[in-house]
Amino acid sequence: xxxxxxxxxxxxxxxxxxxxxxxxxxxxxxxxxxxxxxxxxxxxxxxxxxxxxxxxxxxxxxxxxxxxxxxxxxxxxxxxxxxxxxxxxxxxxxxxxxxxxxxxxxxxxxxxxxxxxxxxxxxxxxxxxxxxxxxxxxxxxxxxxxxxxxxxxxxxxxxxxxxxxxxxxxxxxxxxxxxxxxxxxxxxxxxxxxxxxxxxxxxxxxxxxxxxxxxxxxxxxxxxxxxxxxxxxxxxxxxxxxxxxxxxxxxxxxxxxxxxxxxxxxxxxxxxxxxxxxxxxxxxxxxxxxxxxxxxxxxxxxxxxxxxxxxxxxxxxxxxxxxxxxxxxxxxxxxx
Ligand SMILES: *Cc1c(COP(=O)(O)O)cnc(C)c1O
Numbered sequence: 001x002x003x004x005x006x007x008x009x010x011x012x013x014x015x016x017x018x019x020x021x022x023x024x025x026x027x028x029x030x031x032x033x034x035x036x037x038x039x040x041x042x043x044x045x046x047x048x049x050x051x052x053x054x055x056x057x058x059x060x061x062x063x064x065x066x067x068x069x070x071x072x073x074x075x076x077x078x079x080x081x082x083x084x085x086x087x088x089x090x091x092x093x094x095x096x097x098x099x100x101x102x103x104x105x106x107x108x109x110x111x112x113x114x115x116x117x118x119x120x121x122x123x124x125x126x127x128x129x130x131x132x133x134x135x136x137x138x139x140x141x142x143x144x145x146x147x148x149x150x151x152x153x154x155x156x157x158x159x160x161x162x163x164x165x166x167x168x169x170x171x172x173x174x175x176x177x178x179x180x181x182x183x184x185x186x187x188x189x190x191x192x193x194x195x196x197x198x199x200x201x202x203x204x205x206x207x208x209x210x211x212x213x214x215x216x217x218x219x220x221x222x223x224x225x226x227x228x229x230x231x232x233x234x235x236x237x238x239x240x241x242x243x244x245x246x247x248x249x250x251x252x253x254x255x256x257x258x259x260x261x262x263x264x265x266x267x268x269x270x271x272x273x274x275x276x277x278x279x280x281x282x283x284x285x286x287x288x289x290x291x292x293x294x295x296x297x298x299x300x301x302x303x304x305x306x307x308x309x310x311x312x313x314x315x316x317x318x319x320x321x322x323x324x325x326x327x328x329x330x331x332x333x334x335x336x
Contacts, residue, residue, distance in 0.1 A: 001109040004102060007304050016327050018318040019304040021145075021173075021279050023201035025250045025321075027236070028243035031202070034235040048231040055238040059209065062241065063182065068214035071221065074228045076172055076195040076208025080107060080139075082224045083191060083210070087166055088113045088136040095135035095163075097126055099146060099308040101170065104139045119310075124149040124273070130162050138163045141170040143177050146306050146316040148275030156181045160190050166216075168193060172208075173277035175199035175251055176258075185211040198278055199247060200240040207237040254278050258319045264329045265317075268336055283314040287336060295335045301328055 007020035038044065052072045060067035073079035084107040088094055094108035098117035108115035116132055124147050132138075140159065143150045160167045172195040174180040185192040191212040197203035207229065210220075229237075240246075262280060265272045270282040283289065293305035293315060307313035317328070 001106070004106040008302060010302065014300065016301040016320065016324050018279075018320050018324065018328065019302045019316075020203070021198050021277070021316075021318045022203045023198060023250060023254075023278070024319075024324060025201055025253065027201035028240050028246040030239040030243050030246075031205075031236045034239035035232055038231055038235050043231055046231075047227055048229060048234055050227060052229055052234050055207075055209075055234055055241065058238050058241050062244065063211065065182075065185070065211055066214055068217060069185070069211055071210040071212065071217045071224075072229050072234075073208045073210070073224070074230075074233070075197060075206040076170065076193045076210075077103065078206075078224075078228055079193050079208055079210045080104075080168070080170070082220050083166070083168055084108070084111055084113075084137060085223045086220050092136040093132075093134065094137050094139065095132045096139040096141075097144075099306075099311050100139075101141050101145050120144075120147075126151060126155055126159060128155070128158065130159055133163050134165070135163060136165050138165065138167045139170060140167065141172070142181060143171075143173040143275070143277040145173070145277065145279070146281045146304075146314065147273050148173075148277040148279055148281055149273060150177050150179065150276040153179060153181050153184065156184060157187075160184060160187055163189070165189065166191055168210075171195075172198055175247065176254060176278045177276035182211060188213060191216070196237050196240055199251060200237075201250065202233075202236060202240055205233040205236045207233045254319050257322055257325055260322070261317075261319055261325045261328075264325070265332070268329070268332050279316050279318045281314055281316055283312070284336075289313045289315050292332070292335055296328075296331055299331045301331055303328075 056067045088111045090112040092113040094113050095116045096104045097120050105115045166189050168191045169181050170193050184190045191210050193210045195208040270284050273281040304316040306316050
């Protein structure tokens with residue numbers, strides 16, 4: 001099998017890095033304080049709190065869900081692994097609308113399962129009725145990557161009704177969207193995942209979680225690593241999550257820049273999909289996306305070149321700071 005290839009993480013920090021949807025802004029200053037406290041009080045000698053009690057209470061309160069409805073993970077990728085491992089047998093079936101997060105197919109490969117892509121419609125809506133209902137696991141990223149588009153809650157509710165197995169709604173980018181599907185996590189077969197990597201600026205800390213039925217959480221916990229969340233990321237996540245004001249400010253900045261970046265790139269002749277996430281999906285017919293990616297790279301600007309079988313390719317560009325977007329737009333003006 002081929003493994004998953006994440007976006008490049010250059011060691012040269014002078015590059016304008018718009019390729020992996022990290023936040024251009026630092027996390028809440030409360031994160032550093034919380035991490036310092038753990039380092040100072042000697043807690044790292046001990047194994048972490050397996051329940052992640054502090055984060056659990058804080059997130060349950062803010063999201064208005066049962067604390068036992070949360071499954072905590074070492075990034076939301078860890079949650080995706082746990083869910084696949086729990087539900088998908090060898091030779092089983094994993095389904096996801098495509099193009100989407102390439103990791104879904106790799107998770108099926110690891111499990112020795114079959115992966116069946118379902119093509120999104122041209123407007124990034126789901127085919128209705130959804131053609132496969134007997135999958136062991138159906139995965140939908142909402143907002144989706146690379147498109148940045150969101151499905152309405154009604155469409156996702158219909159999908160949850162239609163599929164027999166669990167439906168995982170991957171909401172890594174939900175904080176940048178106008179609406180989310182968290183309310184569907186009350187249904188017996190729906191799992192909603194969230195990440196602190198993007199909107200909270202904690203990609204390096206590795207923390208994500210799922211919201212679903214407490215009965216399901218108890219089963220999913222059986223297949224996870226006993227200490228999948230470490231003491232530093234647990235306190236970092238709790239401190240970041242508690243600071244909703246910081247999230248509100250950074251989100252507002254990103255949304256403002258996203259709007260302006262959409263206009264600039266559209267003006268430069270790109271076909272830019274309106275986005276509910278912190279990145280834009282950009283295509284054009286007059287010039288290969290790969291060449292533009294390479295020319296940007298020479299100019300020290302890193303974006304993500306993505307290509308999908310049976311669909312084509314494009315550039316997925318993270319919404320950076322306004323200064324980074326200025327550099328991007330100037331470079332693109334020279335290139336195209
Ligand atoms: C970034 C991303 C994730 C992974 O997030 P982590 O919490 O960093 O593991 C999951 N799903 C999608 C669609 C993503 O883009």
